[in-house]
Amino acid sequence: MADAFRAHCPRCDGVRNCIIHGAFDQPWHVEDGRNFMEGQTDHKLVQCAGCETVFYYKSSWDSEDCDYESHPVTGVPISAYPKTIETYPIPEKKSHKPDWIWSIGQIDPQLYRILDETYKAREINSFILASVGLRTAFDRVTEFLKVDVNLTLEQKVSALLASGFIGETEANTLRVVTDAGSAAAHRGWAPDEKAFKVLIATLEQFIYRVVVTGKAALDLTGVIPPRPTSPKKKPKPAP
Known part of the structure; x- marks a missing residue:
């Protein structure tokens, strides 16, 4: 059975329960003998469980973008790598077009x-x-x-x-x-x-x-009935 998780649906334009139809995780690292850098990009093909829109979901992080947080129990600083989330297509914008x-x-x-x-x-x-x-x-x-x-x-x-x-x-x-x-x-x-x-x-x-x-x-010209013509008044006979 496909795994379910929450993601931003581009059609609903909100976070929804989604079904994963395919996934591929791509870890990477580079080094030159002195410096080392690593990260990972996760690719998913998902479907919104509400509107059923299928879209691409990408989550990525790298070691150059690092925050430090305190461990909730020990208080020891730990590294945290914020993730960048992208979806395609991008969320549909509300149209500015008037109905007419x-x-x-x-x-x-x-x-x-x-x-x-x-x-x-x-x-x-x-x-x-x-x-x-x-x-x-x-x-x-x-x-x-x-x-x-x-x-x-x-x-x-x-x-x-x-x-x-x-x-x-x-x-x-x-x-x-x-x-x-x-x-x-x-x-x-x-x-x-x-x-x-x-x-x-x-x-x-x-x-x-x-x-x-x-x-x-x-x-509406042909719909509105024409104004009836008034009968012409007969001239009064001369006295």
Whole structure:
């Protein structure tokens, strides 16, 4: 029967009871006549007893990384070698994607791909690439809204304002998003996590309103019955 032990499951993202399906211990040492160093790497193929995910587990130590602890009975100092634990795949990060992002794929697949890569960059804290993604996503939305592709980003914001897609306040906030994306693309500027949250929230609100709910509202055109026409009043006969 397979041995059971506890390890951090990458899918559950927590310590779980796991079943060992295979194990290999690899002790090692090196010496050059004057110096000596040793350690061990333990490899395991394990399966979470809860979600049944199979993953690789590695535990390693070496004599260069040594702590000293007191024996619990005698008080004599003893060597302790901390272990480094690694698992693969790494624990899955919680997605930053809003639920409505999946509907973008049916409305505009290209915009969905841009947003998907933007969120992936955010998840690994690559805020330069993520900021460029925001700028690219905004550009794609303006194309979706039939704004002239030859305009600059600043001109596109003004065109959205003139056509009634956005108001003055939203135009100002979108200019900040596009300026941030341009700074990232051309000058390598990277916002911190707090600043990026503000930038992406601004763009998400814009996209949700003009693409997701805007498309949904247009789809209701054939559902809502038209307003009945009032019968024309007959002119009164002349006295």
